[in-house]
Amino acid sequence: MANFEKEYxxxxxxxxxxxxxxxxxxxxxxxxxxxxLDLEKARICVQDRLNYIGEQVYPSLFDITQVKHSTKEARDYLADEGNTGVAASAILVTSPMVKMAANIYIHVNRPKNPTRMFTSKEEAVQWLSQYRA
Incomplete structure (x- = not known):
């Protein structure tokens, strides 16, 4: 149990x-x-995240490598009210299609917090570190 407590x-x-x-x-x-990822699923994901963090605000790494497609409504929601509790967002991507969708999200939907896309988890975590409380 001691290792678990140190890790998380x-x-x-x-x-x-x-x-x-x-x-x-x-x-x-x-x-x-x-x-x-449609609006309903986006709302569920945000609610799950908010239930987990409570009233806290964290820099957040969003690994969307398994998301095949997202709707415009979902992206609009995630860029605005879906960003509650997020100090900064690092979006982890791998495929060209997901990379394109993340670029659209960042440049068209314009999230209300600092947001960058990464293909390296280590680089994403390094960037997010500057936003820790």
Missing amino acids: EKSPIKTDCLELYLREGILYCIYNEVRE
């Missing part, structure tokens, strides 16, 4: 949409495989 600040959880855990002041949100 809060017990990890898995929901229907996400795996969530806190490590060194950064919230990790790993999306499960999703064919289409």
Whole structure:
């Protein structure tokens, strides 16, 4: 149990949409495989995240490598009210299609907090570190 306590600040959880855990002041949100992230699923994911963090605000790494597509309504929601509790967002991508969608999200939807896209988890965490409380 001692190793677990050192590795995580809060017990990890898995929901229907996400795996969530806190490590060194950064919230990790790993999306499960999703064919289409629509507004309803986006709202569920945000609610799961808010239930996990309570009133806290964290720099957050969003691993969307398993998300195949997202709707405009979902992106609009996530860029604005869906960003509650997020100090900064690092979006982890791998495929060219997901990379294109993340670029659209950042440049067209214009999230209300600092947001960058990464293909390296280590670089994403390094960038997010500057936003820790």
